Amino acid sequence: MQIDWFTFSAQIINFLILLLLLRKFLYGPVLNVMKNREEEITSRLEEARLKLLEAEEKAAAYQDKLNQFEEQKDEWTEKARQEAETYRKELLESARTEVEQTQAKWLRKMETEQETFLKEIEKRSIDNIIDIAETIVTELANQSLEQQALERCVEKLKKMDPAEKERIQVSANGSIEVITAFPVDEKGRREIDDIIQRVFSEKVTCNFKIMPELGFGIEIRSGGWKLGWSMKTYMDELRSHLKAIFDVSEVSLKQ
Amino acid sequence: MEINIDQIIYWEWGFFKLNATLLFSWLIMLLLVAGAWLLKRDLTPGRKMSRWQALLESLVVIIKQQIEEATQEKADKYFPFISTLFLFIVISNVIGVVPGAYSPTASLSTTAALASCVFVAVPVFGVMTRGARNYFRYYLQPTPLMLPFNIIGEFSRTLALAIRLFGNIMSGSLIVAILLSLSPLLFPVLMQAFGLLIGVIQAYVFAILALVYIASAAGIHNGSTSASIT
Numbered sequence: 001m002q003i004d005w006f007t008f009s010a011q012i013i014n015f016l017i018l019l020l021l022l023r024k025f026l027y028g029p030v031l032n033v034m035k036n037r038e039e040e041i042t043s044r045l046e047e048a049r050l051k052l053l054e055a056e057e058k059a060a061a062y063q064d065k066l067n068q069f070e071e072q073k074d075e076w077t078e079k080a081r082q083e084a085e086t087y088r089k090e091l092l093e094s095a096r097t098e099v100e101q102t103q104a105k106w107l108r109k110m111e112t113e114q115e116t117f118l119k120e121i122e123k124r125s126i127d128n129i130i131d132i133a134e135t136i137v138t139e140l141a142n143q144s145l146e147q148q149a150l151e152r153c154v155e156k157l158k159k160m161d162p163a164e165k166e167r168i169q170v171s172a173n174g175s176i177e178v179i180t181a182f183p184v185d186e187k188g189r190r191e192i193d194d195i196i197q198r199v200f201s202e203k204v205t206c207n208f209k210i211m212p213e214l215g216f217g218i219e220i221r222s223g224g225w226k227l228g229w230s231m232k233t234y235m236d237e238l239r240s241h242l243k244a245i246f247d248v249s250e251v252s253l254k255q
Numbered sequence: 256m257e258i259n260i261d262q263i264i265y266w267e268w269g270f271f272k273l274n275a276t277l278l279f280s281w282l283i284m285l286l287l288v289a290g291a292w293l294l295k296r297d298l299t300p301g302r303k304m305s306r307w308q309a310l311l312e313s314l315v316v317i318i319k320q321q322i323e324e325a326t327q328e329k330a331d332k333y334f335p336f337i338s339t340l341f342l343f344i345v346i347s348n349v350i351g352v353v354p355g356a357y358s359p360t361a362s363l364s365t366t367a368a369l370a371s372c373v374f375v376a377v378p379v380f381g382v383m384t385r386g387a388r389n390y391f392r393y394y395l396q397p398t399p400l401m402l403p404f405n406i407i408g409e410f411s412r413t414l415a416l417a418i419r420l421f422g423n424i425m426s427g428s429l430i431v432a433i434l435l436s437l438s439p440l441l442f443p444v445l446m447q448a449f450g451l452l453i454g455v456i457q458a459y460v461f462a463i464l465a466l467v468y469i470a471s472a473a474g475i476h477n478g479s480t481s482a483s484i485t
Contacts, residue, residue: 003363004362011276011365012368015343015369019336019339021287022291025291026295030311034315
């Protein structure tokens with residue numbers, strides 16, 4: 001067991017050569033690769049850390065926005081509720097106005113119809129009453145009734161106020177229109193002429209006319225002035241009274 | 256059965272000779288360099304890598320961790336020397352199980368050469384790290400009277416390195432050879448397996464001791480531990 005010095009020297013050289021070769025072919029590349037991988041991993045970790053920070057910042061920003069949204073949500077809800085309430089009130093008001101307008105229109109129409117109906121009733125009632133009265137009077141009228149009407153008219157003329165007589169005379173301008181329902185005979189005419197001339201003046205002449213619508217009686221007309229006693233006069237008065245009664249009833253109905 | 260494989264000579268020319276130690280050392284070197292070249296070809300810095308690269312990187316990481324644990328500093332400076340020692344010795348030790356092959360570390364010349372490399376590397380790393388004056392002042396500690404003992408300590412631990420490795424590997428080969436002549440097949444196979452374990456452990460012990468010597472010389476451990484570990 002001894003050392004072979006040639007082998008000893010050769011082994012030292014071999015070891016040094018092996019050290020150099022492995023350094024070139026193994027350690028250098030492997031260590032470089034590992035170092036590069038470490039750097040890559042470190043850079044990726046750093047990148048991940050930065051991204052994490054960025055993500056945390058974004059998360060915080062979104063959380064802030066979410067909080068703001070939560071805060072504003074109640075406000076918006078209240079605003080929307082108020083708007084809805086206002087809109088509801090507007091709609092209700094509009095509907096109420098529309099209903100009121102429709103109701104008013106309907107009432108007006110009702111009133112109009114009622115008025116028309118009442119007027120129609122009034123007109124028909126008056127017409128019927130007048131017709132009945134006219135029929136009665138016409139059927140009962142005769143020369144003697146006419147004569148009585150004439151006498152009544154003459155009494156009226158006689159009782160006339162002198163100032164009024166003067167005014168009629170002036171407006172008559174010499175001619176007075178005498179209207180009767182039945183034809184007046186010559187005697188009757190002379191008598192009327194005589195009475196007229198006595199009441200007014202001898203210069204006044206009578207112009208006789210027949211108007212069956214009078215029913216019976218006599219009317220004396222001159223320049224817008226009228227005096228007489230006839231069924232038509234009574235009927236007109238009756239019509240006025242009835243109309244007044246109906247108008248009063250109508251007013252009380254409306255109230 | 257040759258006890259000294261330096262005596263197995265295949266070719267000789269004057270002072271130069273090709274014995275089993277050198278032949279198998281070259282074969283191991285060739286194996287290591289070829290393997291390194293093959294691995295280097297497929298090295299990739301990405302996350303997808305071959306199994307061999309993963310194995311190699313795991314080995315590198317383990318060696319670096321061992322160095323960093325022992326030196327308490329970055330392993331880059333010591334890594335090539337220590338890992339070359341370990342790889343060469345571990346392959347040399349386990350190649351002995353191949354029939355017809357001889358472990359170069361079963362030769363005292365090889366182990367002495369490797370121990371001598373450590374012997375030289377210790378002051379080289381010490382001077383590089385601490386400076387020549389600081390390093391050589393260590394030999395005068397604690398008193399100048401200790402100079403001869405410190406020098407003897409340096410030589411003796413180098414000798415111990417060489418003899419330990421040589422003795423373990425040579426004895427393992429010798430025991431298997433003796434058992435082959437005495438007992439049936441099974442028991443020597445067991446001893447061969449055991450020899451593999453011994454080989455790996457001895458490679459580890461050699462590399463770690465070399466590391467500790469270098470680290471102590473570099474002032475990592477305040478220069479007090481190296482003399483006690485032999």
